[in-house]
Amino acid sequence: MLSYYLALALASMRRTPVLSSLMVLALGLGIGAFMTTFTVYYLMSGDPIPHKSDVLFAVQLDNWDPNSPPTESAEDVQPQLTWQDGLNLMRADTPATRQAHMYSTGAIVVPEGDEPPFDENIRATYQTFFEMFDVPFLHGGAWDGRADEERASVAVIGRELNDKLFGGGDSVGKSIRLDDNYFKVVGVIDDWQPTPRFYHSDWSRAFADTAQIFVPMTRAIDEPMGPRGNTNCWAPLDESVPVIEAFLKSECVWTQFWAELETPEQVAAYKDYLDNYVRDQKEVGRFPRPLNTFISDVNEWLDVMGVVGNDNRVQLRLSFLFLVVCVLNTVGLLLAKFLGKGGEVALRRAMGASRGAVFSQNLVEVGTIGVLGGLLGIGLAWLGLRAVESLYRGYQHLVHLDVMMLTAAVGLSVAAAVAAGLYPVWRVSRLQPAGLLKTQ
Numbered sequence: 001m002l003s004y005y006l007a008l009a010l011a012s013m014r015r016t017p018v019l020s021s022l023m024v025l026a027l028g029l030g031i032g033a034f035m036t037t038f039t040v041y042y043l044m045s046g047d048p049i050p051h052k053s054d055v056l057f058a059v060q061l062d063n064w065d066p067n068s069p070p071t072e073s074a075e076d077v078q079p080q081l082t083w084q085d086g087l088n089l090m091r092a093d094t095p096a097t098r099q100a101h102m103y104s105t106g107a108i109v110v111p112e113g114d115e116p117p118f119d120e121n122i123r124a125t126y127q128t129f130f131e132m133f134d135v136p137f138l139h140g141g142a143w144d145g146r147a148d149e150e151r152a153s154v155a156v157i158g159r160e161l162n163d164k165l166f167g168g169g170d171s172v173g174k175s176i177r178l179d180d181n182y183f184k185v186v187g188v189i190d191d192w193q194p195t196p197r198f199y200h201s202d203w204s205r206a207f208a209d210t211a212q213i214f215v216p217m218t219r220a221i222d223e224p225m226g227p228r229g230n231t232n233c234w235a236p237l238d239e240s241v242p243v244i245e246a247f248l249k250s251e252c253v254w255t256q257f258w259a260e261l262e263t264p265e266q267v268a269a270y271k272d273y274l275d276n277y278v279r280d281q282k283e284v285g286r287f288p289r290p291l292n293t294f295i296s297d298v299n300e301w302l303d304v305m306g307v308v309g310n311d312n313r314v315q316l317r318l319s320f321l322f323l324v325v326c327v328l329n330t331v332g333l334l335l336a337k338f339l340g341k342g343g344e345v346a347l348r349r350a351m352g353a354s355r356g357a358v359f360s361q362n363l364v365e366v367g368t369i370g371v372l373g374g375l376l377g378i379g380l381a382w383l384g385l386r387a388v389e390s391l392y393r394g395y396q397h398l399v400h401l402d403v404m405m406l407t408a409a410v411g412l413s414v415a416a417a418v419a420a421g422l423y424p425v426w427r428v429s430r431l432q433p434a435g436l437l438k439t440q
Helices: 004-016 016-043 083-091 128-131 146-149 160-166 215-220 242-250 264-283 297-306 310-340 342-350 355-391 405-428 432-439
Strands: 056-061 098-110 117-126 139-141 153-160 174-176 181-189 213-214 256-260 293-297
Touching: 004 016, 004 355, 016 310, 016 405, 056 264, 056 297, 083 098, 083 242, 083 264, 098 128, 098 215, 117 215, 139 160, 146 215, 153 160, 153 174, 160 181, 174 213, 174 297, 213 215, 264 293, 293 297, 310 405, 355 405, 405 432
Parallel strands: 117 213, 153 181
Antiparallel strands: 056 256, 056 293, 098 117, 098 174, 098 256, 139 181, 153 213, 174 181
């Protein structure tokens, strides 16, 4: 019976091509606009590491200008730490299972042969980074703790860079030249793109590609490899010592710090440790503001940093309202279409078709329009996401429709079409055949 109703639906649509096309277009426009904004919103607000997001914590210490407004929440505190605070925490025996100190930097990669040099972003960190964040390896692995202590010239590179420099082979043991220094490759990371890059503090590039090079932070400091990203200072540097030394000892915040805490008791103990650390630093003249330390798990951290801004929520609401308008327009078009074929309905009723059969037949036609509208909406959403990609740099990980999004688009279109068609279908199924037949 369904195939019969489907054949009738297609025949009916062919008889009214303009009206049917307008309905498909209305639904397609609504679905396309909504799915474009919803896809971006969905990927921006997703959990980047769901299996560990409740045990990874970003660390904040309120060591800022005492003349600044008082701190009320984690949103009021600088998201980064000074180099000396991160170093102190890494050296200390804290209650954390693991800790990772890091910052973003970069260098010029000089390939062997005739390939021109190119700039590449680097994440300087500790070997604990890879295990904390479950970084997958294609070849080799992370450097060991001794490499951090000895400031070794070792590196972990990404799959993309490995393909570019070594043709995708196992490059463990080979060397890459960064500026004027050679680093031995100890591991190659497989495809790894957490979205957003929650461990990074520069939210203007939270959705950009992950770094293709990782080196020990201790070695990067020795180079020195300067920070790339936000660097904020409130106190002047000490001019009596070299600039690099003064910068490292300054109150400038430019590094990120994360801790892995597996139990509520560990979280409480670590928070107490941070409070005591700040009290100790106050005794030597640092941390002039009232005691404020914060630790936020991954999803809390995304809220603290405002990864999903109010403008994204407003756009999502507006696109939904546009979809509602498109559905209301479809209601009017469906009424015009179905009431216009009253004679056909009367003839079917006179030949013995029940109201339920008429209702079902026309509902199948509505569903068919919904499917076609959904397919058109997918195409328009794809074009919309391409526009997002071209307009907003760094959003390349937010502009793809996965299987779930494709299914949701078609399902939403069918649901919208059925919602729009229920009243028109009900109206046409209630028509009295006797009166209609007399007028034909």
